[in-house]
Amino acid sequence: MVIAISAAGSDMESRMDQRFGRAACFAIIDTETMKYEFLDNAAAAASGGAGISAAQTVADKNVKAVITGNVGPNAGKVLSAAGIEVYYGKDVTVKENAELFKKGSLEKITSSAPRHYGLRG
């Protein structure tokens, strides 16, 4: 299965980024082969609609699941329309989160965080 993990940096040892829309990067990982690529998140510095743009980015990669900290309502709407499931990642590396997902030990998110939740200081 192809999944996306929000990442603070562009390698497998980077921490997961708690934010979805404004994550620095996305790791696109095929969990069968563990082949991966990293995409810069073009929306990270957007003035608005970052979550929508980030959701579009991962949807265009045909991922089936997203692992991240929190997803806002707009991003949630796009991901759900794309049939993408969202899981709470742990505060560990991208690689460790991918492994936790494979073991089935990540919790599925069913409701979105309030708007701009990840921007709290």
Add this chain to the structure above:
Amino acid sequence: MKIAVLSGKGGTGKTTVSASLAAAVGQCQYIDCDVEEPNGALFLNPRIESETPVYVQIPEVKEDKCDGCGDCARACMFNAIAVVKRKVIIFPELCHHCGACGIACTKNAVYEAPRQTGVIESGDNGMFLQGKLNIGEFITIPVINKLKQMMRNDIPVILDCTPGASCTVVKTISGTDFCVLVTEPTPFGLHDLKIAAALVKKMGIRFGVVINKAMDSDKSIQQYCARHNIAVLMEIPYERRIAENYSRGILPVHMDKTYKEKFIKLFNSIKAGAAS
């Protein structure tokens, strides 16, 4: 003559000055362009007679023509459109009504539909106007545009701006004959006055300063204005009496006759400044 009253810093007395000016002059049109929180009506007590809705054009999609190519979403600079599973999802509140999605669509599937984002309230035979942006909206310009379309050309017009020096203020003051910069003798007042002065200079509009809450112990504004050759048109002293009346919705011009004369004098200085 079109006069705009702005300040940079909020709470310096834009509405006190613009509403007092309107009340003192009498035969003029007062327009509250502080569309996120218009409050000139609290002092001028207009009889509201009509409401004009403000609409923006947002995209909608004809599903029978759309093939889900995603060109509209890629054209949107504001991330207001996503296309997943060949289905278009539009977020109207993020749309800036630029029309790029419609231009980008090669299937003629995007059309525009009106969405109301605010209202113009008109009172006292059109001598009082205020724009109100709907709760939750953040794009003020369409409401300002509508207000400015309703400006009278035969009598003086006083435009009460929002605080700051961003798009809303730029749109409000553009095309005016004179700007009144209201400030107060505090470090914040001076700091934001500099920004407002830089803005009106850049836009090539004549301007002068009104110092509200003026006090002898702080002459920082007078010194700045003297250094930069900016006219101080009026000083309103820092007085408890003014604040107490203000808290009851009573303007200085309604409080005492000498203020009416002072504001008429201010109006004459503005006229002279605009003509110079």
